[in-house]
Amino acid sequence: MRKPQPFPYRYAYPHPAVTTDVILFTIKDAQLQILLIRRAQPPMQGSWALPGGFLNIDESLEDCANRELQEETGISGVHLEQLYTFGRPDRDPRERVISVAHYGLAPSDKLSPTPASDAQDVNWHPINDLPELAFDHADIVNLAHRRLVKKLDDASTAFQLIHPEFTLSELQAVFEIILNKRLDKRNFRRRMLDMELLEETGKSFSNGNHRPAKIYRSKNPERVVILK
Amino acid sequence: MRKPQPFPYRYAYPHPAVTTDVILFTIKDAQLQILLIRRAQPPMQGSWALPGGFLNIDESLEDCANRELQEETGISGVHLEQLYTFGRPDRDPRERVISVAHYGLAPSDKLSPTPASDAQDVNWHPINDLPELAFDHADIVNLAHRRLVKKLDDASTAFQLIHPEFTLSELQAVFEIILNKRLDKRNFRRRMLDMELLEETGKSFSNGNHRPAKIYRSKNPERVVILK
DNA sequence: GCAAAAGTGTTCCAGATACACCCATGT
DNA sequence: ACATGGGTGTATCTGGAACACTTTTGC
Numbered sequence: 001m002r003k004p005q006p007f008p009y010r011y012a013y014p015h016p017a018v019t020t021d022v023i024l025f026t027i028k029d030a031q032l033q034i035l036l037i038r039r040a041q042p043p044m045q046g047s048w049a050l051p052g053g054f055l056n057i058d059e060s061l062e063d064c065a066n067r068e069l070q071e072e073t074g075i076s077g078v079h080l081e082q083l084y085t086f087g088r089p090d091r092d093p094r095e096r097v098i099s100v101a102h103y104g105l106a107p108s109d110k111l112s113p114t115p116a117s118d119a120q121d122v123n124w125h126p127i128n129d130l131p132e133l134a135f136d137h138a139d140i141v142n143l144a145h146r147r148l149v150k151k152l153d154d155a156s157t158a159f160q161l162i163h164p165e166f167t168l169s170e171l172q173a174v175f176e177i178i179l180n181k182r183l184d185k186r187n188f189r190r191r192m193l194d195m196e197l198l199e200e201t202g203k204s205f206s207n208g209n210h211r212p213a214k215i216y217r218s219k220n221p222e223r224v225v226i227l228k
Numbered sequence: 229m230r231k232p233q234p235f236p237y238r239y240a241y242p243h244p245a246v247t248t249d250v251i252l253f254t255i256k257d258a259q260l261q262i263l264l265i266r267r268a269q270p271p272m273q274g275s276w277a278l279p280g281g282f283l284n285i286d287e288s289l290e291d292c293a294n295r296e297l298q299e300e301t302g303i304s305g306v307h308l309e310q311l312y313t314f315g316r317p318d319r320d321p322r323e324r325v326i327s328v329a330h331y332g333l334a335p336s337d338k339l340s341p342t343p344a345s346d347a348q349d350v351n352w353h354p355i356n357d358l359p360e361l362a363f364d365h366a367d368i369v370n371l372a373h374r375r376l377v378k379k380l381d382d383a384s385t386a387f388q389l390i391h392p393e394f395t396l397s398e399l400q401a402v403f404e405i406i407l408n409k410r411l412d413k414r415n416f417r418r419r420m421l422d423m424e425l426l427e428e429t430g431k432s433f434s435n436g437n438h439r440p441a442k443i444y445r446s447k448n449p450e451r452v453v454i455l456k
Numbered sequence: 457g458c459a460a461a462a463g464t465g466t467t468c469c470a471g472a473t474a475c476a477c478c479c480a481t482g483t
Numbered sequence: 484a485c486a487t488g489g490g491t492g493t494a495t496c497t498g499g500a501a502c503a504c505t506t507t508t509g510c
Contacts, residue, residue: 010323014285015243018315018326057242057324061315085313085328087246087289095238096285098246098326100313169489186491187473194471210487211480397462414464415500438461439507 016087016096020065021052021137022080023101023144024073026108027161031126032177033108034141037072037119039134043093048125049134050141052099053118065102073122074114079160080104083144091136103144105160152178155195159218165201167213168192244315244324248293249280249365251329251372252306254336255389259354260405261336262369265300265347267362271321276353277362278369280327281346293330301350302342307388308332311372319364331372333388380406383423387446393429395441396420 024035036048053068055061062080070076080102087098113122125131127145130138151157158174172188192198198216206212252263264276281296283289290308298304308330315326341350353359355373358366379385386402400416420426426444434440 011245011282013282016246016283016285017239018244018246054239054241055244055315055326057244058317060317061313061326082313085289085310087283087328089286089288098283098289098328100315100326167489184474185489186475189490190492191472206481208487209482209485211489213489395462412501413462414502417463418465419499434508436461437459437509439463441462 014096016098017092017094018055019052019097019099020055020061020068021050021099021101021140022065022069023050023083023103023141024069024075024078025103025105025127025144025148025161026111026124027174027177028108028124029126030173030177031128032145033124033126034130034144035073035075035113036123036125036131036133037115038121038123039118040115040120041118044134046120047134048131050101050137051119051122052101061100062102065100071117072115072119074116075106075111078104078106083140083147086136086140088136099140101140101144103147105148105157107161107163109163149178155192156197156218159197165203165215165217167205167215169213171216242324244326245320245322246283247280247325247327248283248289248296249278249327249329249368250293250297250308251278251311251331251369252297252301252303253331253333253355253372253376253389254339254352255402255405256336256352257354258401258405259356260373261352261354262358262372263301263303263341264351264353264359264361265343266349266351267346268343268348269346272362274348275362276359278329278365279347279350289328290330293328299345300343300347302344303334303339306332306334311368311375314364314368316364327368329368329372331375333376333385335389335391337391377406383420384425384446387425393431393443393445395433395443397441399444 026033026035035051037051039045039047039049051069051072052065053072055064059067061082065080066076066078069078069080081104083101083103085098085100089096091097091099108124113124115122127141130141133141152175158171158178161174162170168189171192172183172185175188176183197219199219201215201217203215204212205215254261254263263279265279267273267275267277279297279300280293281300283292287295289310293308294304294306297306297308309332311329311331313326313328317324319325319327336352341352343350355369358369361369380403386399386406389402390398396417399420400411400413403416404411425447427447429443429445431443432440433443
């Protein structure tokens with residue numbers, strides 16, 4: 001235990017460690033997947049875990065989450081949102097650790113995760129087929145998944161998981177994968193178009209022995225949804 | 229700065245302090261109010277602030293919130309839910325402090341806050357007429373208020389702000405105060421009764437020169453809503 | 457009998473759902 | 484010509500919002 005310090009007004013008892021963890025969702029191979037690292041360091045060396053790590057004493061929580069994601073997976077520039085704070089006293093064997101979990105969405109094709117720092121390996125894993133996870137990370141993923149489903153009823157959420165220009169069928173696939181159910185094509189298209197969030201690019205996309213699809217884009221691609 | 233320690237796997241860099249803060253809502257004098265303490269200790273001695281304080285190294289976040297509420301205001305037994313974690317690097321002048329905010333609801337008539345511990349005074353304050361608050365507590369209150377409004381569309385939230393047996397008019401008043409708008413009596417009553425969350429007690433309540441009101445109670449009073 | 461809050465039904469609108477066929481293209 | 488996914492319209496249901504009068508009581 002630390003001794004009380006003479007620093008004015010400073011709390012004199014032991015401080016827990018604070019970390020951030022990141023759940024990064026993507027859609028890949030028609031499945032909802034998350035990014036995991038294989039831990040290169042003890043404890044739980046060799047286990048799969050969420051990217052994340054200790055807070056620097058002068059950085060914000062969100063900066064920490066972004067930095068750890070970048071350091072461990074090479075991925076940066078994703079908009080992360082705070083999810084929940086996990087603090088069970090026994091959740092980490094090292095010492096008392098409070099973890100502020102963040103989540104984000106990204107289209108997988110633009111991202112090339114590369115292991116670095118504390119990670120000996122990095123990979124996407126289907127949310128429905130996850131390996132055993134270190135610490136309480138399975139709980140964290142669970143909560144993040146439920147939040148994502150809720151968040152999807154703001155349609156612009158789905159745009160973050162898709163390339164900037166897309167067909168309505170591709171967009172519908174994103175919804176169907178996350179909601180894990182089939183949607184009616186006509187109703188889906190009407191709903192999307194009625195929201196006035198989409199515009200036609202004029203281009204179309206021809207894929208096989210069938211009619212080409214119109215390509216759309218989001219009208220306000222920079223829209224950041226604040227939904228604390 | 230602390231020196232790296234020899235403890236196995238322990239993070240060797242300075243740890244922030246972790247606190248919890250509590251926003252406790254009630255309805256009193258036909259207004260939505262929150263519980264504030266006047267700080268007895270520096271920093272910000274004499275300012276109004278949310279009850280809260282430092283996390284003990286082996287207690288859960290929720291236990292900490294409950295303990296601090298109890299220590300500073302004498303109030304216990306309220307169900308608290310995590311709100312959000314605030315961690316701006318400069319939000320506390322003492323040192324780096326991460327605060328995990330919690331909120332809860334309680335009927336004011338059963339509670340008698342009494343100052344203790346770090347508080348030299350405790351009082352309810354109308355949300356629409358708050359004093360200047362210490363630290364970033366105004367932001368925290370703001371977010372809590374918005375969350376409460378959202379949470380209200382699960383009607384059972386309102387039951388937490390009212391005595392166990394109540395008339396529909398009293399319940400409607402709770403909604404009107406939180407939503408800050410008038411509701412239609414017929415629509416409100418139909419909506420409440422259609423949900424099948426209420427049952428008649430058989431009793432009625434006579435109040436003045438008019439027809440007495442039926443008294444209802446919640447069908448499942450112990451229902452704890454988990455809405456992370 | 458009058459003042460005051462309790463109690464009660466119907467209409468309307470918007471958004472969600474269910475449902476089946478023609479269109480444009482590649483082979 | 485046929486196989487394949489793209490594209491379209493209508494009927495129905497459901498939940499929310501608007502709206503005014505009768506009932507029961509105390510004085």
